[in-house]
Amino acid sequence: MRGAARLPSPGIGWLALPACAVAALLFALPLLLLLAVSLHGDGGWTLRGYARFLGAAYSWQVIGRTLALAFWTTLICLALGYPAAFALARTRGAVQSLLIAALLLPLSLSVIVKAFGWTVLLRGNGVVNRLLMASGLTDAPLRLLFTEAGLLIGITNIFLPFMILPIFTVVRQIDPRLGDAATTLGGGPWHNFVRVTLPLTLPGVVAGVTLVFSLSIAAYVIPNLLMGDRYQTLSTTIATAFLYLQDPQRGSVAGVVLLALSLAVVVGSAWLARRARATP
């Protein structure tokens, strides 16, 4: 082991240079440009763009709506995905491969197709309503499309794999005898879940929450197709600013705000998780 660890030559780090360069070019540069545009007014550097955007009550409505959508999407995905990951980890062999394929396959489909699929399912005479009526749960078709309930159904469905997979990966690695050990030490099921299972799955939960939150806070196509234009989130605001209003500063400001929000949540949740793990 020690011999193998010494094998790489001191210069090996340089091999990462091309990858770093590409990453810088593709990610860092556009973000810097975005920041620059958001701070650039007619006469030079200015914060007027931020003052204008954050001064409007409407912007705060949009920010609130965006955060609420991301929050509920993440929460529902977590509530559904956490037990689903355990169920998936309990299956074996071919059944497990099949289920993982069923989770992954939709990812190869464009989000537009999936969102459009949901518009078909959620319409007044769509499958969902027909099932509801056939089962006698409702008499008349429910209004689902262009409602927040419909949006949540669609968006959680589309982002659920991003919650299940990271949690599943962690659950699969937990030694099942840890549960046995906890039980023989006198721990009841709830105690063992809180003291053993939960802390050990926390890294997977953080990964899943981070992924789903960042995806849903920035979602554009799904709210647009399932809710229409009058439902404005930060993403749709950005698009409107760039595409229709020809106001790149407003778009950039909204973009930076969106980035700051998702960064805050991602970093915050990782920090919380680390703290939770550190206290025994």
Next chain:
Amino acid sequence: MGAHLDIRGVSKRFRQSTVLDDLSLSVGQGEFLSLLGPSGCGKTTLLRILAGLLAPDAGRVTLAGQDLGRLPAHRRNVGVVFQNYALFPHLTVAGNVGFGLRARGVARAQIEARVSELLEMVRLAPLAGRAITQLSGGQQQRVAMARALAVNPALILLDEPLSALDRKLRETMQVELRALLRQLGMTAIFVTHDQEEALALSDRIAVMNAGRIEQLATPEDIYSRPATPFVLDFVGQSTLLHGVVVEAAEGFLTLHTAAGPVRAVGHFARGARVLAAVRPERIAPGPASDAAWTGITLPLQAQTFLGSRRLLHGRLPAGDRALVEVPPETEISGDALPIRWRVSDTLVYPVPEVA
């Protein structure tokens, strides 16, 4: 002394295969009992049943007079040291040792006191705050012991607790573990497939084979009076000679074997096919001098030098083998050696007739 732990007629099947077959066993208060047997004979399965992690298909287990069948695993107060320890990787050494106390809702100050007492006992006090991943194998083993003992269990089950350690460390840990359990007067069931370990540590040994107990006895009896050919073969080495009883009178037998006539004590009919066995250290070079001795002339095949002794191997027909232990400095010349042993040291087992 009544039985502290009483196992009656326990059976367990996994699909078609019977893993435990109507097994009964009693363990006394404070006794150290080893379960010794080959891989797959059901040792871990029996421990899991005792711990309540697995339900038996039939049978009854009582501990200190209480029927365990009704108690779920977390109410049984049976400590377990798992095969690869199963320590909680997200907790420190102290967190692991205190886990059971916390599960029982013991007050924080008491937990701290008990944890330091145990860490003192297993000589890990300076490492209380360490992460589990930063411990050596021997240290992990001691944490696992301390964790299981912290809640003061009525019985401790140890599933090959030392098998992951290298030989030298294992021998030190054996002594340490035995002393600790004796000091606490703890009743222990110790699973191993290492016969030397079982012989060295146990008050009694239960030799298991295919879900049954072949023999339950003290280490001395297991070694010198193995009840079946399986125990004979599994524990220690021996000279094996297949033969036929040619003379049987007043409890003395004469056997005809490929190496010559051999005498033994026992009751068999004339013409019975038997297996005769002798432990290596019972055999001495030299011809049988009087009626108390018996012997053969052994054609020599090879010798193995083992440091403290020298092993001589004889050339015998397939199925038979001869092993003689002599002092290391012994000079062996020639290609045949007369050997002898006491008639009462010949072990005789019936050989099932194969049709």
